[in-house]
Amino acid sequence: MTDQTLGRASGPSLKQRRQRAAFWFLAPMLIALFFVAAWPLLRTIWFSFTDATLSNLYDAEWIGFDNYLQTRELSSGRVVYRGTLVDPAWWNAVWNTVRFSFVSVFFETIFGLIVALVMNAEFKGRSLVRAAILIPWAIPTIVSAKMWSWMLNDQFGILNDILLNLGLISHRIAWTATPETAMTAVLIVDIWKTTPFMALLILAGLQMVPRDIYEAARIDGIHPVKVFFRVTLPLIKPAVMVAVIFRMLDALRIFDLVYVLTPNSAATKTMSVISRENMIDFDKFAYGAAQSTLLFAIIAVFVSLYIWLGRVDLGGERR
Amino acid sequence: MAKIELKNVTKSYGAVEVIKGIDLDIKKGEFMVFVGPSGCGKSTLLRLISGLEEITTGDMLFDDQRVNNLVPSDRGIAMVFQSYALYPHMKVYDNMAFGMKLAKQDKAAIDKRVRDAARMLQIEHLLDRLPRQLSGGQRQRVAIGRAIVRDPRVFLFDEPLSNLDAALRVATRLEIAKLHETMSDVTMIYVTHDQVEAMTLADRIAVLRDGRLEQLGTPAELYESPNSVFVAGFIGSPKMNFLKGKFAEDKGCATLGARPEHIDIVPEGTGDWSGEVVHAEDLGSDNYLFVEIGADEPLIVRQPGKLAIPQGSKVSLQPQPQHLHRFGADDRPLR
Numbered sequence: 001m002t003d004q005t006l007g008r009a010s011g012p013s014l015k016q017r018r019q020r021a022a023f024w025f026l027a028p029m030l031i032a033l034f035f036v037a038a039w040p041l042l043r044t045i046w047f048s049f050t051d052a053t054l055s056n057l058y059d060a061e062w063i064g065f066d067n068y069l070q071t072r073e074l075s076s077g078r079v080v081y082r083g084t085l086v087d088p089a090w091w092n093a094v095w096n097t098v099r100f101s102f103v104s105v106f107f108e109t110i111f112g113l114i115v116a117l118v119m120n121a122e123f124k125g126r127s128l129v130r131a132a133i134l135i136p137w138a139i140p141t142i143v144s145a146k147m148w149s150w151m152l153n154d155q156f157g158i159l160n161d162i163l164l165n166l167g168l169i170s171h172r173i174a175w176t177a178t179p180e181t182a183m184t185a186v187l188i189v190d191i192w193k194t195t196p197f198m199a200l201l202i203l204a205g206l207q208m209v210p211r212d213i214y215e216a217a218r219i220d221g222i223h224p225v226k227v228f229f230r231v232t233l234p235l236i237k238p239a240v241m242v243a244v245i246f247r248m249l250d251a252l253r254i255f256d257l258v259y260v261l262t263p264n265s266a267a268t269k270t271m272s273v274i275s276r277e278n279m280i281d282f283d284k285f286a287y288g289a290a291q292s293t294l295l296f297a298i299i300a301v302f303v304s305l306y307i308w309l310g311r312v313d314l315g316g317e318r319r
Numbered sequence: 320m321a322k323i324e325l326k327n328v329t330k331s332y333g334a335v336e337v338i339k340g341i342d343l344d345i346k347k348g349e350f351m352v353f354v355g356p357s358g359c360g361k362s363t364l365l366r367l368i369s370g371l372e373e374i375t376t377g378d379m380l381f382d383d384q385r386v387n388n389l390v391p392s393d394r395g396i397a398m399v400f401q402s403y404a405l406y407p408h409m410k411v412y413d414n415m416a417f418g419m420k421l422a423k424q425d426k427a428a429i430d431k432r433v434r435d436a437a438r439m440l441q442i443e444h445l446l447d448r449l450p451r452q453l454s455g456g457q458r459q460r461v462a463i464g465r466a467i468v469r470d471p472r473v474f475l476f477d478e479p480l481s482n483l484d485a486a487l488r489v490a491t492r493l494e495i496a497k498l499h500e501t502m503s504d505v506t507m508i509y510v511t512h513d514q515v516e517a518m519t520l521a522d523r524i525a526v527l528r529d530g531r532l533e534q535l536g537t538p539a540e541l542y543e544s545p546n547s548v549f550v551a552g553f554i555g556s557p558k559m560n561f562l563k564g565k566f567a568e569d570k571g572c573a574t575l576g577a578r579p580e581h582i583d584i585v586p587e588g589t590g591d592w593s594g595e596v597v598h599a600e601d602l603g604s605d606n607y608l609f610v611e612i613g614a615d616e617p618l619i620v621r622q623p624g625k626l627a628i629p630q631g632s633k634v635s636l637q638p639q640p641q642h643l644h645r646f647g648a649d650d651r652p653l654r
Contacts, residue, residue, distance in 0.1 A: 212404035215371050220418030220469070221392020230421070234408045 041296065047289035054285050067290035084290050092266060093274040093291075094298070100183065100270065101251035104190045108247055109240065111191065112198025117228075119199065120206045137196040145260035148189045152176050152261075179267040186261055186268050190254070198243050205239020206232070241310050245303060252299045271295040321381045321395065321472040321506050322347045323368065328377035330363055330530075337363050339530040340377070345506060346522075350499050353510045354517040354553070355527035362477055364527065365510045369475050370394050381472065392418075394473070397466035401478040403458045405450040405465070411437075412446040415465045436467040439501070440494070456487040463498070474502070476509040480516060488516075496520055514554050518542070526550050548650040551576050557607060557621065559644070562614050566592070567645075572653055576644035579607065579621035583637050584628075590635035592618070599630055610634060 012020070048067055052060030069083040084090045119130055136144065151158050154174035163169045175185040209232060217227045255272035262268045269277075275295060279288030323345040330338035338360050345351045353361040366372040368379065370391035379386050386394050405414050412433060413420075419429045437443045440460045450458055459479055466474060476495070480488045496519070499507055511517055517524050518538045526533040526541065526549075534541060534550045545551035551559050559576045567575040569591070587593075594612035606626045609617040620636060628634065645653045 210402065210404070210407075212400050212402050213406055216398070216400065216404040216406070216465075218371060219369065219391045219396065219398050220421070221390070222418065222421050226421055230417075231406055231408075 044289050044292050044296075047286050048293045050286050052286040052289070054280065054283050057285065060286065063286075067287050068294075084287060084294065089266075089269075089274060090271075090291060090294075093269050093271045096183070096268055097252060097254070097270040097272075100186065100190075100254060100268075101248060104187055104194070104251050105244060105247045107187075107191045108195050108198045109244060111195045112202050112243070113240070115195060115199035116202035116206055119203055133196050133199065135196075136193050137200075139193075141193065141256045142260055144193055145189060145257050148185075148192075149176060149261050152185055176262045177265070179265065182262045182265045182267040186258055189261060190251070190257055193257075194247060194250070198247060201243035201246070202236060202240055205236035205243075208239070209235045241306075245306060248302060248306065249299060252302060253295065271298070322383075323473065323506060323508075324378075324380040324383075325368075326378040326380070328364075328367060328379060329375050330360075330367055330372065331375045336375075337530050338367065338375075341530075341532050343525060343532060343535065345508065348504045348506055350507045350509065350520055350522045352517040352521035352524045353508065353527055354512065354514060354524055355533070356553070357512060359527040360530040361510045361512075361527045363530075365475055365477055365508060368473070368508060369396055369398050371398075395471055396473045396475055397469040397471035398475040398477065399459070399462050399466050399479045401481050403450070403462045403482075405458060405461060407450055409449075410446065411442065411448055411450070411453070411461050411464075414450065414461060415468045418465075418469060432468050432470070433464075436464040439467065439498075440464050455483050456491060459483065459491060460494070463495075467498075467502075471505065474505050474507040476507065478510055478512070480511070480513070492516060492519060515556060518554070524554075526553060544652070545644065546652055548574055548576070548646050551644055551646075557619050560614075560616075560618050562618075564614070566612075566614055570643065570645055572645035573648040574646040574650065576646060577618075577638045578642065579619040581639045581642035582618070582620045583639065584608075584620065584622065585635050585637040587633070587635050590637040592638075593633065593635040594618070596628055596630050596632050596634060599628065601625075608634070610636060612636070 011017075047057075047060065049062055049064060050060035051063050051066075065083075067083055069081065069085045072080050072082070074080060115133060119126065119133065123129075139147075150156070152160075152175040154160060154172045154177070157172075157175070159175070160169070160172045164172065173181060175181045213231060214227065217231060222230070253272050254270050255276070258268050258270050258273050259276075271291065272295065275288040275291035277288070278284045278291060282288075323343075325341050325343040325345075328338060328341050329336060341364065353364055355361045363372065367374050370386070370389060370393075374387055381394060391398075406417065409417065415433045415436060416429050419432065433446075434443065437446055440463060442457065442460050442464060445453060445457060445461065450461070453461065459482075462479070479495070480491055483491060495509075499505075499520070509516075509520060521538055523535060523537055524541055525535045528549055534546050538554075541550060541554045545554060548561065552561065555578055557579050559578050560582075562575040562577070563573070567573055583590075592610075592612045594610045594617075596608050597611045597617055598609040600607040600609075604623065606622045606624075606628075608620040608622065608626075608628060610620055611617050618636065620634075647653050
């Protein structure tokens with residue numbers, strides 16, 4: 001037998017066989033991802049270039065960038081701009097979303113870090129506390145939003161009652177209805193709800209830090225605060241970065257909490273809320289699709305910027 | 320540089336007492352080894368000396384100064400951990416300089432100390448690397464270097480060689496011995512479960528058992544006159560043979576101990592014991608014969624050099640009488 005026939009008899013090489021097996025294992029997920037992620041995304045982008053309405057989805061015609069920006073010269077010679085890129089309601093929503101995302105993720109990270117540090121310490125009943133702390137996160141958003149909206153209620157809310165009794169406020173505040181406090185209300189509920197998630201992700205990072213280096217630091221006589229900033233924080237940075245990305249992605253597309261807690265308030269309306277409003281309530285499906293597409297682009301920009309700035313190692317190659 | 324005294328030191332975790340009253344004087348510049356089986360409290364004792372754990376009762380003195388309530392960094396100690404405990408995100412240089420840097424010491428002084436230590440341990444070429452880029456042996460040397468930089472009165476080693484492979488263990492052991500020679504006025508305390516490390520490094524060995532000091536002495540003392548069956552069995556490799564029943568009664572004791580190297584093969588019929596060779600190990604320099612003489616376990620006999628005694632042959636054995644260890648029913652030696 002020659003080498004050639006031997007090669008043919010053994011069929012594809014081991015490497016080829018492993019690659020083929022890997023492909024077949026991945027195939028179901030790729031197919032599922034195509035149908036639940038890629039296809040809706042591509043459809044949305046396509047709709048954003050048409051004049052589709054809810055009642056007329058399939059006969060929509062291609063109108064190019066008109067949903068984004070459209071210029072028309074009037075007979076008087078004045079140029080009029082239209083489209084979502086010059087829509088103040090849209091830019092208000094963008095500002096609301098970005099403000100909400102930064103403030104909420106900032107506080108969630110700080111509180112999450114504190115909670116994680118506490119849960120990482122040894123104390124009696126730690127496992128009970130670890131389970132209990134997850135409750136806000138486990139409650140469905142709709143339920144917690146309703147729950148909070150009652151607590152924040154101007155007439156019957158417990159929050160106003162407490163603050164009044166403590167003498168911190170002089171009159172009842174309509175937290176969710178007043179434009180000045182609506183965003184604060186949404187932020188409070190969101191931070192309350194997602195701090196546990198943040199804490200859990202950071203805790204996972206903390207538990208990877210070997211205990212003995214803390215003993216080495218004690219022998220070196222390093223102040224605990226300095227140990228935190230010089231040892232703990234650099235070591236859990238990758239975990240924190242990943243947690244922040246997750247939360248950022250989540251926060252930039254916030255919908256349910258705002259929709260339930262402060263419906264129709266311009267002070268809190270986010271990108272997701274406004275695009276749904278256009279698509280469904282105002283029957284401007286294509287216009288809403290254009291806003292959804294922009295939402296996708298903005299999230300993509302934020303995340304790439306963050307990954308690039310933080311040099312986050314999502315692939316885990318450096319470890 | 321420090322003499323260390325432990326006075327009736329105990330340590331309890333809740334209701335569990337792990338150190339049950341230890342009195343111990345460690346001389347200035349001495350190399351003291353704590354040895355014992357796992358769970359005997361040797362690591363806890365080291366951690367009590369380091370200050371990482373608090374003493375429950377008793378007193379600890381460094382140079383006649385009570386240190387019970389001093390934090391580790393104020394005791395003038397440095398510690399080398401079994402797992403190295405290097406800061407993973409810092410380069411070797413920063414690992415070694417970290418403590419001094421945060422103590423706001425002069426930059427040039429820090430640099431000199433770090434480089435001197437690195438030169439001593441031949442790790443100068445590694446100063447720019449991260450711990451994960453080093454081998455186990457290199458990491459342990461960095462850990463030792465970090466300890467040297469602290470310029471301690473007392474050097475503590477917590478099983479520093481346990482994570483290294485056999486060849487590196489021997490090499491690093493030698494370096495630690497050399498370190499003790501160069502830093503001859505620094506007191507060193509070394510914890511190990513390996514009696515070979517204890518025998519080769521120690522000025523004195525403290526054998527611990529169940530949170531108590533079983534015996535304290537030089538390696539030779541422990542080898543020649545162990546004051547219990549436990550110490551006799553723990554020190555020496557291969558382990559001492561223990562014979563009970565009629566073998567012991569013949570010599571007038573409850574347990575008779577004979578080290579494998581102290582048993583001679585004698586012409587047929589002239590020895591005290593005889594039996595069949597059931598197993599033989601040829602280590603090149605030595606031969607270990609396992610001889611079934613009717614005791615609970617086969618007797619191990621160590622014979623130097625090449626010895627062609629095939630398995631299954633009958634041999635006659637004679638222990639060297641001056642090296643026999645006789646123990647009473649209380650496991651203590653009969654003198």
